[in-house]
Amino acid sequence: MYRRLRYHFQFINERKLFAGVDHHTSFSLNIYENPSVSGSLPHFDSIWNLYDPKTIDECYASDATGTIPGVKNELGEWNTQGHKSRVISISKGELLMFSKLVGDSQKDGWKQTPMVGIHAAELLHALEQMADIPRSLRTYANEITYSPMWNETNSRKDGTIKDDIHFPTSTKALIYSSPFIGVANPLLQSTRRNYRVNSDYDPIDLTDIPEDYMPRVKYSQACTDAEYKSRVQKMADPNQEDGAVSRFDAVYRLCCRGMVPLTGERTLQASCVHPGVAWVHAIAGYGVHPERYALLALMSGLEAALPYDFFIRSIGKMNINATTLSLQPVPETNLAPEIRLRGLLLNCLTKPYADLWQSCWDESYTSMSWAKDDPRLTADTFTSLTDEWNWHTPLRTDYERRQALVELDVLASMALGITLDELIDIYRLTFTVLSGYEDDTWYDANGRIVFSKKNYGDLTFKRPDFEKIKNAPAGKVFTPTITDDTQPGGPRERTIEYVAPFDKCDRVEDYKTAWKFFTQKYGDVK
Template structure:
């Protein structure tokens, strides 16, 4: 263990000025990972972007105070929505919704993004209580704007994340943008311009940042931690990154104003990426864009993926996609692996989504993807584009 290594750890995890001898420990598994951490330690920080934070609702304390109560409902307005961690995942605000039975924390159903109505609002298991002594709407908090005025936190698009980090899952940092009106359990960031919000969302949805969160071993992602995560400022990849995030996040009309700020065409239901293969590709491109902005090489990006994301890598090696880019359901994939194309009848290729009740017919050929190959391709494409345009990344200046 060298003083230089300890200094890198202090720069990543601790407050500015912390002595390397007092640095908290990081858990890289090889020298390549340590090289990545060293580069990340020199990057700008989220705290430099002027973001504000919201405490959100505390699932235990605020429920006891009477701000909300347990109950399953699909509300007609985002102002009555209280989101929980499973509702969202990486750059996906509509991942799952709780079943009306609410048996346990696994009683959720994956949402069908292809069939998502433009006015979709997810089912929730917590409902606002506006009849008690506390004020549900007023007590949620305010943010101070640059002109000195204060506005309700709920008036803004916000970036939320799951507070409890799962280092054994396919991803550790689960984060998504939520629309105005809604409240949520745990913390959120925002109170800044849309461009900055999308920049941070894109970075937090990438493998380099997920890697950093994973190797720190921190299980509880408080504001003090995410405020120290690497950020990008003044780099040439911003516009592409923002557009990718918009195509991943803006799945309903509640996101139309956000979309219209960064895209050239008005939002329509056909605007976002809804098919699994296309969404996967956009995430892969976020990985490459983040790596470029942080001065990581393609080899370093692939190394941290190969060594730090075994669960994600396992999914990538086994997930099947059909000719239209839809992810093949598990039971159908089992039949295909057992008997191949010739071992499947026409009815075996029809599947009804459990949430939307829409029947899909899957088409051959089925295929898998190679994430390392795709990240390298995206990295080379964006790198060549930057070189062609004569642009230099801020982290290289």
């Protein structure tokens, strides 16, 4: 097909070009030619993220000047504007790169490699850099176990799990649903007491939870302990000659939402879970044995970074599975301790993560620092760290967590060989929903989000109320009372404190600041 293909135009049905078809549905318009006419080597044009046919004409009519349009425009609408850079010229060289990235990297693997989605030519080099990383998770195939765990329908039928909305009292058979998982956040949301539809979850305030907190869940173990243990997937230990195995839920693991939007705020939403946690098959994940926890910590940081999210988006599949996860590159880099630490600080939110923290402890962590000067980012975040986890160890405020994610974007880019300009293009062109949220999210003097275009439930002000206090003088305190039902014993009334002044962040400027900081600290990054 590649030898015959001349034009490949990939559409998404968001503008309902086909009525009655789901708006997420992708389809393509393709033009072929007999290869005997123009030779047997592949050469064709590809345009992705199309929402209207007129964009194709605009791309070819473009003089290549002006700003390259992203997936969405400034109004949050699907972008139908064309630009010359949207036309990606694909030949054997690009297909070879695709085969290294997502297919069979053998000599003729390019002939049947899957296509990779590229929004603009400026993003091509970033994918080339990732394809050139010699190791991926596939390299560790004998040391990593993937599992979808419990099928949400079949495991209820066979009596493994049952519907049971409750707060767990121990880590035994804590069963996760996908809305619990955010980017490097295993405690994003909790199930509502009266769960009726798949949006019935409330955001969790990480600054208010106890050290042994577990979210309200939808399911519980339905069979005996012995039967449950026998049904859990086993992990072979490659270091044991006797073929010893352990239970998949007995180790720390990295998991992500399985069904994902390719054009939403984030696609790869991965976080670390502790022993005792299981999940339903709407979650994809993998585990490693304790001697490989350093790899798990590294990937927990890398998978929180935009370049890895961009990689998953480029594959173009809305269902993340073991095959997709195994393709992720694992760079050898002197930045690994910085990446591991931020991954751990974001994920290790409760005491069940204490063993992971201790097993990945490195004395160098205490000498690290934020890449940005701001009173909401204190030096003792790093200098006070020890090998023993406590409630103050992880990052809990919105501002700290955002800054750690920004720094991971930069660190991952450096480790992969992606330039600062390419990182900015990845953010601006393919993460337009995230950009829209960033441009309208406001933080208070203590690092708490006070208002955002993104919905944080009752944890933030609504727009009309925020507009009334937006320009409050420094030091003025606002203390709204909310009803919180995300913890046992609720619902309860609690007061949230917001301290003026309120300001926004500029992610691109923060990228530049962090890039300069890490370049000065590490010089020639490898």
